[in-house]
């Protein structure tokens with residue numbers, strides 16, 4: 370049993386449960402992982418008919434209860450729909466009819482209570498998108514990007530916590546996943562810890578001075594890179610924690626290096642954080658994970674089933690790019706006819722820093738398309754020489770790209786994902802996932818048409834709107850579009 374030091378918000382999830390409950394929870398987690406990652410087991414699970422081999426396999430990987438103790442999963446429709454509800458509602462309690470049934474299936478009652486607590490915590494985290502008060506221009510820009518991402522990505526946009534920084538500790542990735550949405554090239558080199566550890570710590574200090582400790586901690590130490598590639602990944606994580614006070618998260622597709630993964634699990638368990646997360650690339654890999662690690666070791670470790678045959682659809686970006694238009698290609702009245710596929714796996718709204726190439730890109734999630742094949746827009750980029758000029762380069766990027774108000778001499782254009790449609794008293798803007806209505810008669814009709822032209826600066830737009838109209842109302846309408854994240858903010862030399 371790994372020692373831990375409670376209590377973080379995450380550890381509160383376990384507060385009401387006894388040791389025996391927790392040992393059942395980790396076994397239940399394992400059974401549901403098999404039902405997700407193994408097609409044959411999923412079939413058997415749906416029918417409640419398991420082969421001797423499947424039963425023996427469950428025992429072998431540490432599941433000691435009888436699978437028939439979960440029979441409600443395949444015999445009872447009410448249980449199946451409640452399983453979804455318990456994950457979505459803050460004050461979930463099973464209806465009386467189900468409570469009666471659960472008396473005979475206490476393991477499933479336990480699973481519902483656990484999922485409900487865990488998902489309540491995750492929902493609360495998602496609702497509270499942190500802000501960056503130490504740097505108001507960046508904070509306002511990032512908030513516009515959060516609104517834009519939610520408009521473009523719909524439901525999925527509300528599942529992103531929008532970290533502000535990602536540091537790549539190498540150039541490229543050695544894994545080469547077939548679905549890589551960032552289409553990362555082969556690993557060329559890593560940031561050497563012996564030589565550049567101090568450089569990295571100074572960069573982290575620079576981020577604290579720019580954004581404050583709390584916001585700087587909202588970072589990843591990988592993006593189009595694989596944590597396992599850098600042999601000192603954990604040292605970098607620990608150093609970053611020393612500077613910012615927080616253990617940043619880890620997602621890895623290399624779960625079979627047991628010494629390495631155990632060191633990560635130990636680190637996050639000491640921090641009481643629900644990491645690392647594992648990308649599971651095949652059924653064979655899932656089986657090896659279950660053989661290597663005991664159920665309790667993976668208590669806080671989520672397995673993300675990424676196998677080719679898995680029903681969970683991959684984001685069609687990067688290496689498997691194919692463009693989807695979502696609602697933009699649907700007729701009025703048919704907008705909600707079908708779900709729009711997840712549009713991005715990106716999350717960072719801020720600065721993507723490659724510590725080897727020493728470049729910085731301003732990025733934010735968007736709907737994946739030919740122009741933005743990795744699911745994020747690149748707003749601007751710059752290079753830095755060393756840790757001493759790093760803060761100045763970031764500051765210059767902020768000054769150039771993050772105005773508090775619409776920049777007077779820049780082109781006033783709609784965001785590039787938006788389809789403009791004039792209506793009787795205004796206009797609609799249609800993103801891949803959402804229809805935004807702007808109504809209000811004369812101001813909006815003129816405003817929409819002029820912006821859709823795409824060749825006016827904000828100053829020229831103001832002039833045109835003031836001719837015969839109410840300049841105050843027109844100005845407010847433009848600001849509303851800008852603050853709501855509807856306007857194009859890509860940097861261009863000519864703007």
Ligand code: SF4
Pocket residue numbers: 542543544545546548549550551552553592593594595622
């Ligand atoms: S998905 Fe991650 S691990 Fe896989 S190739 Fe891309 S960057 Fe590497």
